[in-house]
Each structure stands twice: as structure tokens, then as C-alpha cells.
Amino acid sequence: MKAYKANILFTPEPERFEMLEHGYVVVGDDGCVVGTFAELPEQYKDVPVTDFGDQLLMPAMNDLHVHAPQYRNLGIAMDQELLPWLNTYTFPEETKYRDLQYAERMYRRFVRDLWKLGTMRAAIFATIHPEASCLLADLLHEAGMGGMIGLVGMDRNCPETLRNTTEEVIEGTRRVMARTATMPLVSAIVTPRFVPSCTPEMLTALGQLANEYHLPVQSHLSENQSEIEWVKELEPESTCYGDAYRRYGLFGQTPTLMAHCCYTAGEEFELMRANHVFAVHCPTSNCNLGSGIAPIRRFMNAGIPVALGSDVSAGSGFSIFRAIHYTLQMSKMKWVHGGHREMFLSLSEAFWLATKSGGSFFGKVGSFEPGYAFDALVVDDSDLNFDNYSLQHRLERYIYLGDDRQLTHRFCQGKEIAQPRIKEN
Amino acid sequence: MKAYKANILFTPEPERFEMLEHGYVVVGDDGCVVGTFAELPEQYKDVPVTDFGDQLLMPAMNDLHVHAPQYRNLGIAMDQELLPWLNTYTFPEETKYRDLQYAERMYRRFVRDLWKLGTMRAAIFATIHPEASCLLADLLHEAGMGGMIGLVGMDRNCPETLRNTTEEVIEGTRRVMARTATMPLVSAIVTPRFVPSCTPEMLTALGQLANEYHLPVQSHLSENQSEIEWVKELEPESTCYGDAYRRYGLFGQTPTLMAHCCYTAGEEFELMRANHVFAVHCPTSNCNLGSGIAPIRRFMNAGIPVALGSDVSAGSGFSIFRAIHYTLQMSKMKWVHGGHREMFLSLSEAFWLATKSGGSFFGKVGSFEPGYAFDALVVDDSDLNFDNYSLQHRLERYIYLGDDRQLTHRFCQGKEIAQPRIKEN
Numbered sequence: 001m002k003a004y005k006a007n008i009l010f011t012p013e014p015e016r017f018e019m020l021e022h023g024y025v026v027v028g029d030d031g032c033v034v035g036t037f038a039e040l041p042e043q044y045k046d047v048p049v050t051d052f053g054d055q056l057l058m059p060a061m062n063d064l065h066v067h068a069p070q071y072r073n074l075g076i077a078m079d080q081e082l083l084p085w086l087n088t089y090t091f092p093e094e095t096k097y098r099d100l101q102y103a104e105r106m107y108r109r110f111v112r113d114l115w116k117l118g119t120m121r122a123a124i125f126a127t128i129h130p131e132a133s134c135l136l137a138d139l140l141h142e143a144g145m146g147g148m149i150g151l152v153g154m155d156r157n158c159p160e161t162l163r164n165t166t167e168e169v170i171e172g173t174r175r176v177m178a179r180t181a182t183m184p185l186v187s188a189i190v191t192p193r194f195v196p197s198c199t200p201e202m203l204t205a206l207g208q209l210a211n212e213y214h215l216p217v218q219s220h221l222s223e224n225q226s227e228i229e230w231v232k233e234l235e236p237e238s239t240c241y242g243d244a245y246r247r248y249g250l251f252g253q254t255p256t257l258m259a260h261c262c263y264t265a266g267e268e269f270e271l272m273r274a275n276h277v278f279a280v281h282c283p284t285s286n287c288n289l290g291s292g293i294a295p296i297r298r299f300m301n302a303g304i305p306v307a308l309g310s311d312v313s314a315g316s317g318f319s320i321f322r323a324i325h326y327t328l329q330m331s332k333m334k335w336v337h338g339g340h341r342e343m344f345l346s347l348s349e350a351f352w353l354a355t356k357s358g359g360s361f362f363g364k365v366g367s368f369e370p371g372y373a374f375d376a377l378v379v380d381d382s383d384l385n386f387d388n389y390s391l392q393h394r395l396e397r398y399i400y401l402g403d404d405r406q407l408t409h410r411f412c413q414g415k416e417i418a419q420p421r422i423k424e425n
Numbered sequence: 426m427k428a429y430k431a432n433i434l435f436t437p438e439p440e441r442f443e444m445l446e447h448g449y450v451v452v453g454d455d456g457c458v459v460g461t462f463a464e465l466p467e468q469y470k471d472v473p474v475t476d477f478g479d480q481l482l483m484p485a486m487n488d489l490h491v492h493a494p495q496y497r498n499l500g501i502a503m504d505q506e507l508l509p510w511l512n513t514y515t516f517p518e519e520t521k522y523r524d525l526q527y528a529e530r531m532y533r534r535f536v537r538d539l540w541k542l543g544t545m546r547a548a549i550f551a552t553i554h555p556e557a558s559c560l561l562a563d564l565l566h567e568a569g570m571g572g573m574i575g576l577v578g579m580d581r582n583c584p585e586t587l588r589n590t591t592e593e594v595i596e597g598t599r600r601v602m603a604r605t606a607t608m609p610l611v612s613a614i615v616t617p618r619f620v621p622s623c624t625p626e627m628l629t630a631l632g633q634l635a636n637e638y639h640l641p642v643q644s645h646l647s648e649n650q651s652e653i654e655w656v657k658e659l660e661p662e663s664t665c666y667g668d669a670y671r672r673y674g675l676f677g678q679t680p681t682l683m684a685h686c687c688y689t690a691g692e693e694f695e696l697m698r699a700n701h702v703f704a705v706h707c708p709t710s711n712c713n714l715g716s717g718i719a720p721i722r723r724f725m726n727a728g729i730p731v732a733l734g735s736d737v738s739a740g741s742g743f744s745i746f747r748a749i750h751y752t753l754q755m756s757k758m759k760w761v762h763g764g765h766r767e768m769f770l771s772l773s774e775a776f777w778l779a780t781k782s783g784g785s786f787f788g789k790v791g792s793f794e795p796g797y798a799f800d801a802l803v804v805d806d807s808d809l810n811f812d813n814y815s816l817q818h819r820l821e822r823y824i825y826l827g828d829d830r831q832l833t834h835r836f837c838q839g840k841e842i843a844q845p846r847i848k849e850n
Binding site: 290291347 | 497500501709715741742755760761762809818822828
């Protein structure tokens with residue numbers, strides 16, 4: 001058992017921060033929170049205490065949508081919208097991951113950069129390549145971080161050099177399952193790229209696999225108008241884009257992440273709500289590709305679960321703190337464009353999305369309530385806190401103005417996580 | 426005369442980058458560019474060369490709209506739209522600048538942070554306080570940086586504790602003029618806060634002052650719908666918000682900066698075009714306050730000059746590099762919301778806005794063409810350039826992923842600028 005003393009902030013509910021100035025969090029040997037306290041209770045007086053002084057202690061970030069093999073394209077190649085962007089930049093880059101050396105070089109940096117920006121768990125798209133995907137699982141596990149690795153299925157509307165058959169995607173996913181079977185924090189996730197990439201045969205097989213093993217599912221949904229039109233043509237019997245997944249058992253029959261949802265409305269909205277499908281909000285990506293603004297307030301009001309994603313490399317950075325402030329900003333754009341009808345998000349709401357809401361996809365993750373995994377970040381904001389700001393303002397300034405430099409300690413499931421090693425060029 | 430060798434990038438025109446891999450820029454003793462060269466010409470063989478190796482060398486950033494006295498509020502206080510935001514957060518903070526010690530403490534940090542994020546010249550709103558405003562001019566000048574200091578006029582719809590009379594704003598502006606008279610790079614700018622803050626009497630006097638001394642002018646325009654409605658009520662004889670400035674000689678009769686222009690259209694648009702009034706685009710601010718998205722492509726197509734502003738503290742950071750990527754992102758939002766009619770901006774266009782276009786307000790600033798001031802940044806992007814990116818991609822990745830850490834040298838008018846000193850608390 002360990003105790004940590006710091007200025008503690010977390011969001012048990014979206015409406016407010018729980019804040020303990022110079023408070024304590026006690027962590028059990030299982031890496032889970034025993035409790036948080038203003039004063040250390042008598043029963044824990046012999047528990048070793050690490051005192052972080054005036055630093056902030058908060059739940060770590062969760063990234064619920066990120067493409068590891070797009071690592072090299074981060075910060076470039078954003079001059080096209082979604083469909084041409086895939087063909088011009090993304091598919092050619094992902095093709096390179098058949099080379100395991102290239103994959104290792106990039107994937108090590110990928111894991112290092114998640115760590116660097118304070119993300120301790122991520123739901124990750126890999127590629128069609130089983131070896132590289134298993135390697136990615138190894139790297140995440142060795143780092144002591146958590147998440148889900150998606151071997152990607154794609155067998156139509158993609159280059160010959162980047163596609164797999166139904167048999168191959170099933171076999172590849174099984175290999176990731178086997179590789180992660182003994183990893184406590186890393187597991188497999190069924191990953192059809194998106195409807196235009198996957199034949200009905202592939203979608204059927206992936207849905208069966210997900211339901212047979214009760215595996216989670218991740219894909220893309222309603223990011224962009226031309227994509228939505230295309231899905232209508234490809235799946236004319238579906239009542240909406242979401243239904244095109246649902247019909248194959250890939251829409252909430254098991255825990256499901258759908259990235260973007262910029263244009264989700266009507267029946268698709270209702271399907272998400274009824275099936276408890278997560279909308280993964282990727283605001284920097286939606287800006288960079290000129291996709292649109294997802295109706296997050298409407299999702300939250302309806303009880304559709306929402307998480308945040310970096311969506312590297314359509315998204316322009318790994319930081320989920322940056323995703324938090326883009327979430328706030330885009331909600332304000334939505335508010336002004338919609339005639340001030342749907343209230344923009346508050347800081348605590350956006351922070352809750354990044355921590356407890358997104359973390360819930362991984363289990364009891366993203367809060368410091370008893371029983372929650374101790375995934376945490378320690379933030380030395382002394383360079384920003386030059387004028388005695390309140391705790392909440394200190395957090396807010398960190399979110400807008402801070403970066404990796406202020407992150408002094410990172411924990412995942414109770415263990416302090418050191419910087420993952422990369423291979424120099 | 427000096428020469429610098431580096432990977433040189435600049436935008437003589439918005440459509441393209443001029444790039445010289447391991448090229449040379451020669452700078453005269455007047456601090457202006459003599460020329461850029463792929464190879465050092467024979468006539469300059471005795472000019473001392475500083476070799477920056479593989480680093481990037483580019484024009485420095487220009488911030489054409491920033492509120493120095495809102496420094497402490499950076500990164501907080503963004504939960505309200507413009508008009509209540511002013512009353513709740515901004516006016517109370519600016520009131521404190523009657524205390525010269527407080528002003529010095531904040532203004533030193535302000536100048537340091539401009540420097541830190543690569544801004545070498547700025548058009549700055551100060552407060553109503555002449556002493557503090559003169560101090561700000563001193564600090565900018567002592568740092569070797571450039572720009573314009575605006576003593577702010579405000580005599581209605583503001584607290585008793587933060588207002589000045591017409592006599593006081595004229596006297597205060599004259600004091601800044603006198604203080605900056607011998608400063609080569611720092612000067613005064615006539616600054617009515619905005620129409621709702623200034624009686625016709627004050628606007629008249631400020632317009633007369635500007636025109637008498639041919640002083641530039643800065644203010645706010647069409648940021649937000651309730652502001653525009655309010656101006657209609659206050660100035661019913663004006664044909665539009667811009668006309669409410671024009672009638673007093675404050676709209677292009679001398680060089681004029683108008684921040685925001687989110688809703689500029691129709692006659693106001695035509696007035697800006699005809700009078701060559703600058704639209705200062707402040708995209709992070711427009712997001713944070715839920716104001717709207719300025720029609721930058723439309724301005725550019727019509728020949729309305731455009732510059733970028735951080736608009737600290739409605740804007741959430743000092744970095745004009747960040748303003749560049751927000752400009753790109755917001756132009757894509759405008760594009761998708763407008764049915765794909767107005768093309769989003771390219772990287773070179775947004776970079777040109779930040780450098781040559783914005784710089785033109787200060788003179789020949791923002792390019793490395795002959796005769797231009799050598800305002801420059803040297804960027805060590807080796808941590809980002811791990812995979813032999815092209816020069817343009819290196820710049821792009823720096824804009825999206827970089828920060829102050831990569832800035833190794835900063836020049837203003839040919840002089841290298843050291844970090845400005847602050848006073849510790």
C-alpha cells in the first residue's frame with residue numbers, strides 16, 4: 001500500500017471537480033485506489049507517503065482513438081478531406097508496416113509519445129499486419145501502459161498492397177488475442193476499418209468473432225458527408241450508417257467505440273443511445289480534415305457515452321489535454337452556429353470525458369474513487385502558477401498552456417511508468 | 426554586414442514558400458536583408474558567416490492584436506461570451522494597472538512571453554493608464570523588440586474604476602508618443618477600445634489625433650452578434666459597425682487594424698476593402714468566446730489585408746504559430762459549413778498572413794526579400810525531424826507540434842534578441 005500527497009483533482013461527475021488541497025490518495029497493492037482523504041486516516045499512519053509538494057495530481061489521460069501506424073504523418077498531409085486523404089497519404093504509409101523493422105522504429109516512438117503527453121491507456125488502430133500488431137502490443141505492455149490493439153480489417157476500396165482477406169483478419173485478430181492473453185492491461189479489439197473498406201463477408205465474420213469472444217469493437221462513423229453518401233450506396237439496405245455496423249453485430253452488441261460521429265442524428269443517434277455505443281470525439285482531426293463538429297452536448301444529454309481521441313494523424317498531436325481544450329472550443333463553435341441552443345461544455349465536463357468517461361471503456365479507470373485503477377499524472381505547474389491561482393485555474397491553465405514539460409510522474413495501475421525506450425535512427 | 430547559413434524559408438507571396446536548403450541570407454548594418462542566396466556571392470566572401478547547420482531560418486512572428494494587461498487571465502475565464510466576459514473578468518484585471526509595480530511585474534512577463542513564443546513585433550492594447558503604458562513601451566524597446574503601444578480610450582459602459590475622459594486619453598496617447606519618439610521600433614497607436622466603450626466625443630477626438638499626426642489606429646469590429654446589435658443601438662446613424670468608426674476618421678484614413686471581423690459582410694466588407702483596413706484574425710479567441718469564424722478567404726480574395734493576432738487573453742496562448750494552425754483549421758470549418766464553396770487556406774497562405782502580411786503593418790517586415798528588416802527565428806527541429814522530412818514538412822510539423830523549445834535564436838531588425846528579464850515574485 002502507498003500514499004501520495006498532492007493537490008488532488010478528479011471528476012466523479014461531469015458537473016464538478018473533486019479537489020483536495022494537499023490531500024492524500026491511498027493506493028492498494030493491486031494498483032487501485034483505496035480512497036482519497038483530506039487528512040491521512042489513523043489506520044494508514046504506517047503507509048509510506050510520497051509528498052509531491054504543491055504539484056497537481058490528477059487521473060491520467062485516455063485516448064480512445066488513435067492510429068499508431070500514421071505516426072510519421074503527424075503534423076503534415078492535412079490538405080485534403082477524408083477520402084482522398086486516405087488514398088494519398090494514409091494507405092501508402094500504413095503499407096510500410098509489413099516491414100517489422102520499420103514498424104518497431106515507429107511504434108516505439110508512438111508508445112513513447114503517448115507516454116510523453118500523459119496518455120496511459122489507448123484504443124489503438126494498428127494495420128493489417130499481424131507481426132507488427134503483436135509487436136505493438138508487446139511495446140505497450142512492456143511500458144506498463146494499457147489499452148487495446150486493433151488488427152485492422154480492410155478488403156475493398158483499398159490498394160492491393162494494403163488489404164487482407166476475411167480469413168487473414170480473423171487469424172490476425174486471434175494472434176493479437178493470444179499474444180495479449182497474459183497481459184493484464186493490454187487486449188485485442190475487433191477493428192473493421194470502416195464500412196467502405198469492408199465487404200459484408202468481412203463484417204459478418206468480424207461481428208461473429210466479437211460476439212463469440214465478447215470482444216470490444218472499434219470503427220469510424222459519420223465523419224464526413226461524402227463518406228456517409230458512399231456508405232448509403234454500398235449498404236443500401238441499412239437504414240443509416242450505424243445500422244450498417246449493427247446488422248453485422250458490430251454496434252453495441254459488445255462494447256463499441258465509434259470515432260467522430262460528426263453527423264450522427266435521427267435513427268443513428270437513437271441506435272447509439274439504445275446500444276450504448278461510445279462516440280469518440282476527435283476535435284483536432286475534425287478541424288484538420290474539414291469534417292464538421294460532433295454534437296457532443298446532444299450526446300451527453302441523451303446518455304450516449306462520449307470519449308476523446310487524438311486521431312493521430314488526422315489529429316495534429318498526441319495530447320488529450322489539447323483534445324480537451326479543442327472539445328471546449330468546438331462546443332462553443334457549435335453553440336454559436338446553432339443559435340445558442342445547445343450549451344457549450346464546461347471545463348469539468350471536458351475533463352470528465354477525457355478521464356472517467358473515456359476510461360470507463362477500459363474498466364474502472366479515470367477517477368480516484370475507491371476501486372478505480374491508480375492511473376495518474378503529477379503536474380509541476382510552478383512556471384505557470386506565478387500568481388497564486390486557484391486549483392481549478394491551475395488545472396485550466398495547464399490544459400491551455402502546458403505540455404509534457406510539466407508532467408513529472410506518470411502512473412498506470414499503481415505503477416510509476418518510466419519513459420519507454422526508442423531506437424535511435 | 427553579416428551572413429547566416431541555414432535552411433531558409435519565407436513567403437514572398439501567399440501561394441508558395443521560397444526555400445533555400447543550406448542557403449545564405451546577408452544582412453546589412455542597418456539590420457535589413459541585402460539578399461538571400463543559394464551560394465554566397467563572391468562580393469560577400471569576407472562577410473562573417475554564422476552557420477546554423479541543419480536548423481530552419483524563417484521570418485519572425487508578428488502579433489497584430491494582443492492585450493498586455495490581460496496577461497494574468499491567460500488560460501482561464503473563458504466560460505462567457507464577449508460582453509459579460511469583459512465585465513466579469515477583463516475590466517477588473519485591467520483596473521489593477523494603476524499600480525505601477527503590478528504593471529511592471531506583469532508587463533515584464535508579457536514581453537518575455539512574446540519573445541519566448543517567437544513574436545518579435547506586436548500591436549498591443551495597454552490600459553487607460555499612461556504610466557503603465559509608457560513602461561510597457563520601455564520594456565519592449567529595451568528588449569530590442571518592436572511594435573505599437575495603445576493607450577486605451579474608454580468612457581462609457583465600463584466601471585468607474587476603469588475609464589478615462591477625452592482629455593485623458595488624448596494626453597495619455599501624447600505621452601506614449603513622446604516616450605516612443607526616439608525609439609526606432611516602438612511607436613504609439615490610437616486605441617479606442619471599441620464603439621460601445623467610447624462616446625462620440627471621445628471617438629471624434631481620437632480620430633482627429635490620428636489624422637493630425639498620421640497615427641495608426643486599432644480597435645475591435647464585428648466579433649460577436651450581441652456586440653453588433655449593441656453598436657446599432659448606440660450609433661443608429663451608422664450604416665454598419667465599420668461606418669461607426671469611419672465617421673470619426675478611425676477606419677482607414679490612417680493605417681487601421683480591426684480585430685476579429687467575424688461577421689463583416691456587405692457594406693462593412695466593402696468599406697474595409699476600399700479603405701484598406703486590416704482584418705486581424707484571432708482564431709483561438711473566436712473559439713474560446715464562441716464568437717464565430719471570420720471569412721478569411723473572402724477577405725483575401727477581395728484584397729482586404731489580413732493579419733493574425735493572439736488576442737491574449739480571450740485567445741489562449743501567445744504563439745502565433747498556434748494562430749497559424751488554428752487559422753488553417755478554422756478555414757476548414759468555414760469551408761465545410763459553407764458547403765465547400767470557399768476554399769480553405771494553404772500552409773503558405775497562413776504563414777504569409779503571420780509574417781509578410783501582418784508584418785507589413787510595421788513596414789518592410791516579415792520576409793527575407795531585399796530591404797526587409799531581418800526579423801527572424803532559428804528553429805532546431807531535430808527532435809521532430811527524425812525521418813528526413815522535406816523542408817516544407819519540417820516547417821509544418823514545427824507549426825503543429827513544436828513550441829518555444831525549438832527556438833534557438835531570435836532576431837529583430839538584425840539584432841539577436843536575448844531573453845527579456847522578468848522580476849521574480
